[in-house]
Amino acid sequence: MAATATAPGAPTSRLGKAATEFDDRLIVAGPVRRTLNKVFPDHWSFLLGEIALYAFIIALLSGTYLTFFFDASMTEVPYEGEYDPLRGTEMSAAYASALDLSFDVRGGLFMRQMHHWAALLFVAAIVVHLLRIFFTGAFRRPRESNWLIGVVMLVLSLLMGVTGYTLPDDLLSGTGLRIISAILLSIPVIGTWAHFAIFNGDFVGTEIIGRFYIAHVLIFPAILLGLIAVHLLILVKQKHTQFPGPGRTEHNVVGNRLFPTFAGKATGLLLVCFGVVSALAGLVQINPIWLWGPYNPAQVSAASQPDWYIGFLDGSTRIFPAWDINLPGDYTIPALFWPTVVVAGAMFTVLALYPMIERKVTGDTASHHLLQRPRDVPVRTSLGVMALTFYFWLMLAGGNDVIADKFDISLNAMTWIGRIGVIVLPPIAYTLTYRICLGLQQHDREVLEHGIETGVIRRLPHGEFIEVHQPLGPVDEHGHGQLAYGGAPVPKRMNHVGGARRAIRGFFTPIESPAAVELEQQRDGRELAAGETTRELTGSGRPSDGGRPSDGGRPQDARD
Amino acid sequence: MSTTNPQSDAPTDATGRPVDRARVRRRSKQRRRIANVAGLMASLVLTGSLYSVLAPAQAADDTTSESAAEAAGRELYERSCITCHGENLEGEVNRGPSLIGVGEASVYFQVHTGRMPLVRQEAQAPDKPTIFSDEEIDQLMAYVQANGGGPTLPSGNLRDGDLAEGGELFRLNCASCHNFVGEGGALSSGKLAPSLKDTTDLELYTAMLTGPENMPVFGDNQLTPEEKRSVINYIQTVKFQADPGGAGIGRIGPVAEGLVIWVVGIGALMFGIFWMGSKA
Numbered sequence: 001m002a003a004t005a006t007a008p009g010a011p012t013s014r015l016g017k018a019a020t021e022f023d024d025r026l027i028v029a030g031p032v033r034r035t036l037n038k039v040f041p042d043h044w045s046f047l048l049g050e051i052a053l054y055a056f057i058i059a060l061l062s063g064t065y066l067t068f069f070f071d072a073s074m075t076e077v078p079y080e081g082e083y084d085p086l087r088g089t090e091m092s093a094a095y096a097s098a099l100d101l102s103f104d105v106r107g108g109l110f111m112r113q114m115h116h117w118a119a120l121l122f123v124a125a126i127v128v129h130l131l132r133i134f135f136t137g138a139f140r141r142p143r144e145s146n147w148l149i150g151v152v153m154l155v156l157s158l159l160m161g162v163t164g165y166t167l168p169d170d171l172l173s174g175t176g177l178r179i180i181s182a183i184l185l186s187i188p189v190i191g192t193w194a195h196f197a198i199f200n201g202d203f204v205g206t207e208i209i210g211r212f213y214i215a216h217v218l219i220f221p222a223i224l225l226g227l228i229a230v231h232l233l234i235l236v237k238q239k240h241t242q243f244p245g246p247g248r249t250e251h252n253v254v255g256n257r258l259f260p261t262f263a264g265k266a267t268g269l270l271l272v273c274f275g276v277v278s279a280l281a282g283l284v285q286i287n288p289i290w291l292w293g294p295y296n297p298a299q300v301s302a303a304s305q306p307d308w309y310i311g312f313l314d315g316s317t318r319i320f321p322a323w324d325i326n327l328p329g330d331y332t333i334p335a336l337f338w339p340t341v342v343v344a345g346a347m348f349t350v351l352a353l354y355p356m357i358e359r360k361v362t363g364d365t366a367s368h369h370l371l372q373r374p375r376d377v378p379v380r381t382s383l384g385v386m387a388l389t390f391y392f393w394l395m396l397a398g399g400n401d402v403i404a405d406k407f408d409i410s411l412n413a414m415t416w417i418g419r420i421g422v423i424v425l426p427p428i429a430y431t432l433t434y435r436i437c438l439g440l441q442q443h444d445r446e447v448l449e450h451g452i453e454t455g456v457i458r459r460l461p462h463g464e465f466i467e468v469h470q471p472l473g474p475v476d477e478h479g480h481g482q483l484a485y486g487g488a489p490v491p492k493r494m495n496h497v498g499g500a501r502r503a504i505r506g507f508f509t510p511i512e513s514p515a516a517v518e519l520e521q522q523r524d525g526r527e528l529a530a531g532e533t534t535r536e537l538t539g540s541g542r543p544s545d546g547g548r549p550s551d552g553g554r555p556q557d558a559r560d
Numbered sequence: 561m562s563t564t565n566p567q568s569d570a571p572t573d574a575t576g577r578p579v580d581r582a583r584v585r586r587r588s589k590q591r592r593r594i595a596n597v598a599g600l601m602a603s604l605v606l607t608g609s610l611y612s613v614l615a616p617a618q619a620a621d622d623t624t625s626e627s628a629a630e631a632a633g634r635e636l637y638e639r640s641c642i643t644c645h646g647e648n649l650e651g652e653v654n655r656g657p658s659l660i661g662v663g664e665a666s667v668y669f670q671v672h673t674g675r676m677p678l679v680r681q682e683a684q685a686p687d688k689p690t691i692f693s694d695e696e697i698d699q700l701m702a703y704v705q706a707n708g709g710g711p712t713l714p715s716g717n718l719r720d721g722d723l724a725e726g727g728e729l730f731r732l733n734c735a736s737c738h739n740f741v742g743e744g745g746a747l748s749s750g751k752l753a754p755s756l757k758d759t760t761d762l763e764l765y766t767a768m769l770t771g772p773e774n775m776p777v778f779g780d781n782q783l784t785p786e787e788k789r790s791v792i793n794y795i796q797t798v799k800f801q802a803d804p805g806g807a808g809i810g811r812i813g814p815v816a817e818g819l820v821i822w823v824v825g826i827g828a829l830m831f832g833i834f835w836m837g838s839k840a
Contacts, residue, residue: 042837043837044833044836044837045833047833047837048833051829051833084723084797085727085797085798085801086724087724088724089727089728102804103804109805113805113806117825120817120818120821120825121825121829124821124825124826125826128826171731171740265836268836269832269833269836272829273829276825276828276829276832280820280821283806283807284806284809285803285804285805285808287814287817288805288811291740291741291798292813293727293728293735298732299731299735299736301739302735302736302737302738302744302746303739303743303745303812303815304813305815306814307814307818308814308815311814311815399815401745401746402815404746405744405746405752410683410748411750412750507835507838
């Protein structure tokens, strides 16, 4: 064996040899190399979806721990655990086991809080990720399918949240369950049947906790995991979008390879997510079920709210007028049907179909891999801000009694603030956003045409004062720039184009000496101050007369 | 005009038989005069005799039983309360309710929490720093108790009750307005159920007993004194109990939690990904 001649380029280390043996049998070197070399854009906003993924992983791990101790049964038992103010109280086995989990299981409370914070973070990160996709037009052809999958995952995450909220069977979650039951019953024709199918009879029955448990720990997570896999596979297959900029086209992706840079970043972000969720779980109490007490349909508490992501439904219900529709023959469509089933249904339908709607309206059926800046698509941006305003106002109305209590405002006034605001504010938001988008575009165009404002004011021989502008590129005979508007970021300050000392590196503390940076820049000949001292004042400061503030300030590629 | 005036009709009728009319009128006037005098005399005699029967007894009561405390309480009452509650505690329409029968328990709660005297008429009297000293409150209590009676202050250990039962009763009777753990909540039209954070045992007890502002009365038939003590035990125990999960963030559940995940959670992670972006 030792005498066998080695082929040229063959590995000599033990690890290398083992890898070769492995590859001889499975032939994975090609795909693995391709995968490790896959390029990811490095803009920070591309990490938002990853936060959602990591929050899901944290919820999955902590939730698994909770299943070891949770008993999803509605059998009535007297509580005999550690928490004094409830000892001897009759409660469901589910609530008793949730209390035991919190007080008698080592690390149980921490894990429960971690699970709940991770769940809140999961939905929040999905929303932020969705906003990034929406406002940059990343959902356009060919990515409509991934948008749809994303919306389905959002709905599933809400269902996960609702079922999980119900499981501890405390007074708060029971109140939520009562509202779920009422929403089901409000659906015309099928409502009663749907309710009986889900609850196995009238509210509350003896089944619902067990059923929600299986939905929460098996059905929804399994579907979600499958969809996440599809979501990511489609992403890999279709490749990332990227912001327009120097060297970026519809046919390439500029960024870092998966290994080592992107893998390092992703691992770092996973650990940061873990850190943030652990810190919250350890330091901030969430859902103190022992304070809520066991569920009893005769009891309800002031300020019973759902978790934030269902808040918009609570809000729409709170501000909707009591418009019951009484039909002949003892049939009623309760007012609750409109703000919950109809409003939520309409909101998610429009959200899911938005790529198709936009494609239809604009007639833009081309494939896009370069993103758009929000300002360059003012109608979409304004629609998005309008929808956000609507959503945010409903969510605010969901907590209107807490706001009324804490800020000493009449609850009736809060209701009317909610009603008027939800109609008046979205159009105002649309108009304002539209104007802001146009204004930002206008400023970009102005800089492209006249150059960057340098802050250098010159007095001309005949007394006129002018500000010297730094053109970004070649100028025509009138001193106007010839660069076309490209939808990419335009440098707006001199230090964006190397007109000042570059920033000292280091996020928390400087990791290089300022003096060394100065020397380096002088050597490179791009230091502004050095150029200023030797430059002769021109007769006119106009760019057309060559009145450029610094020859040392070479335009540099913008970084985003 | 003159034909339709009833006053001008009378003289035209009288011109028919003036003598008869004058005689009848004179006789009936005489009779009326005698009847009036007799009636006046009779009522004077009746009033006098009634006064002699009733008044001395009452006067004797006033002088002997109004203690120094009640007298001082009356003085305080006439200075600070009379505008809205009336000269004789009978209340004033649109200003203040009658205090007859509210008892010293009600006076204790209202004055000790600073709700009374009222600053202005509004949806509900807010609690504020107490205006009267403990001694003055005792005097006011004595005065109101002496004039109409009513619920009195309890004695003994007010937390002498079963903790778990108190919790059950609290969730059943109190939580719908005061929230799970007494954080308080909003009611309609600017009214509110206050937070129970700073309340004393005695304030809790007297509030249940007298039903101040928009709160219903939990008399001894609704919640027995033992049950009231259980409720107080639960409120005060839970209030001073540490939060095992970390910062309590107001103990109001999802609204505060939603705020924390967006501001702290998403905020910290945004910072994290900006940091990573700067490392690109």
